[in-house]
Structure formats: structure tokens, C-alpha cells
Amino acid sequence: MNLKETLLKNGQEHLIPLIEREGSGKLRAQLSAVDWKTVGLWKHPDDLSGKGRIAPIGGLRLPEIERRRKEYEALGADLIRAGKLAAVLLAGGQGTRLGSGAPKGMYDIGLTRPVYIFGRLIENLREVTDRVGAFVPLLVMTSEKTDGATRSFLREHGYFGYPERYIRFFVQETAPCVDFGGKLLLDEDGGLALSPNGNGGWYASMKRAGADRDFPSVEWYNVFGVDNVLQRIADPVFLGAVAEKGCGCGAKVVCKSRPEERVGVLCLEDGKPSVIEYYEISPEQAAERDEKGELKYLYGAILNYLFRADILARIAGERMPVHIVKKKIPYLNAEGVFVKPERENGYKFETLILDMVRFAGSCLPFEVEREREFAPVKNQTGVDSVETARALLQKNGVVL
């Protein structure tokens, strides 16, 4: 089938005049690489990943962690000193809700001095590496949208004191975006509007780029999001606990503050550990309580996971569910004007790291203190915002 027929078959006839124009080589090449099966999923935006039967999961709670802290910490520190842990920073997202235009890690959350998010994260990592006496490889996933700016920013800031030889970058893949009618959108330059394909592809992208090859002793990956400015990275207590329990995966969780809190919930799905999104659990189920009065679906995942390398290698071939996410997508309209929409205008296609938990088979929910470890920066104001994160940083003694 030639390209024109493919476009017709997939409802993209609006692009035919464009590929017939002179100088359409880039667009033609991009269209030839489109995964039409994924793009066709826009028709079922509500038919997410077909959730199974969910049930509450038991986890490691703070009192138990406190009781065994020394033992877990010693085990985790030994693993770090043996070079068995790498940290993976997910920094490929576009942070559209924050809307700063630059990669989120470059955001300055300071008030009287610059306090960059990347700087905060590396400072937290350095606290551990100083204490343990060994560096942890830091693998940074970027996307086409964030790669250049992230690399030069970190270079200009001397990697915030972290040794460059322990840092590797790799770039994740992109996916095309469509409007609410499933039509592929165009970017400013007349090529396809492409966006990072979600944080679920981190392992495949890391392997493809060979970013892990220089650290062959690594047996564990601590994968974390860029936007939690209280994120504790390479936490030896977490690592020690997950290793001691013989789990292939662990997730840092906070106890949900209220049933409707918008965090993914770690629970059992058809008997296996799984993180389900807040919109995939019914309000009634989210509000269920046990005999002690605690929420049954208590554990909110904070995007800080441990995965054992052998588990990752085993699940690498799994086809991850594709989430169809409504976003504001800048696009070139039919008149050739580049529009930055005020409201959501289309879908992006993303795979999510939380779906890897289900494939892993075992996962230890590891409770952390919300006020000490969870300050996400998603929005400018309101919930999970620059304002709330600043207040939490100050509570933790960080001078802003």
C-alpha cells in the first residue's frame, strides 16, 4: 500500500495535499513510521487498559520500617557500595500543566536564591552517596523536547556537584498526536506534532541507547519522576527492604489523605500488584474502609520505584497498554497559523511506568512520610503546585 492509500485507510485524507507538495520529505518520512494501530486507539479513549478485579494489598508500614531501619539501611548501603544500584531520572515530560516552556527540572523554585528542581534532586542524591561513600550512576531520560536544554543546563551548572562520569543521558521515543476526531496534528514546521510517548518506555529507550552499558554491575534501578522536589533517591532503607523481602519491584507510597486524592493507587489486580490511576477506581471503592477505619485502597504511588534488572529483562517483551491522554497540543491549523490552545484539544498516546508494576509480578509497597518525601510540582498554583511544594520544602528546612 502506498502512503496515499495508507492515509485514506486511516482517515488522514487531510494530509494528502500536503504530501503531494514539494519539500514534503520530512512529513512523508514521519508518516511512513507511524504506528497506525496505536493512533487508531483514539476511538476508545475511555476503554483504558481493561482493569481486572481489584483488591487491597498489604504493605510495609512506617512503624515496621522504623523497627528494622538499621538492618535495611546496612543491606541497601552494601548493595550501593557494590555498584548494584543505578538511579533513573524521568525527565522527558513536557510539563504542560506547569507551562514554563523549559524542561521542568530547570524550574527555579527559589524565592531569595535560585533553587532549581534538578539541583534539589541531585542534592538529595548526594546526601546518600556522601553517607554511603559510593556514587550511584544517574541515568537521565530526556525527550526530543527536553534533551538539548537539559544537557546544556546541567553542564552549565556543573551537574550540581555530581561527577559527570556517573551521568548518562538517553532520549525516549515520540508518538504522534491527534485531535478529538483522530486527525493527526501538525507542528510549527509542517511536520507531525510529536510528543514524548510516556514514561513507560524508559527501559526500552535506555537499552536501545545503551546508556546502562558502562555500569555492568547494576542489578537494581531506582526510577523516579522529576517533579517531586522532596524525592529521596537511592534510599538505602528502601533498597534494603525490597531486597530483603525478595521482591522484584518496590514502590514508595504515601497514605492517601482522602478517598478522592488524585494519585495512582497500589493494590492487587486479579491477585497481582498493580498501580491503577485515580480515575480507574470507582468513588465508592475509593472510599471503602477497613475495620480500623483506614482506607482500604490506601497506598498512593509517588513515582519512585525499584526494579530488579532480571525482572526488567523478563518483562521487556510485554506490550504495554497505551493510555490516551487529553492534552493541550500546539498545532498548525488549516490556514497555516500555529495555534497554542487554551484548552485541551487532542490526545497524546503514552505508556506508563505504573503498568510495569503489574508485569513485574511482585511489588513491595513501602510507606514514606508524606510531609518529608512528597512535594510534587505539577501546577503553578493550587493542588500539587509551586506554592504547595515551596511550603513543604521550607517545612523540611530548605532555604528558598
Ligand code: UTP
Ligand atoms: P507527568 O505525568 O506529570 O507528565 O510526568 P508531564 O508531561 O511531565 O506533565 P504534564 O502532564 O504535561 O503537565 C510524570 C513524570 O514522568 C516523566 C515526567 O518528566 C515526570 O518526571 N515523563 C512523562 C517522561 O519522562 N516522559 C513522558 O513522555 C512523560
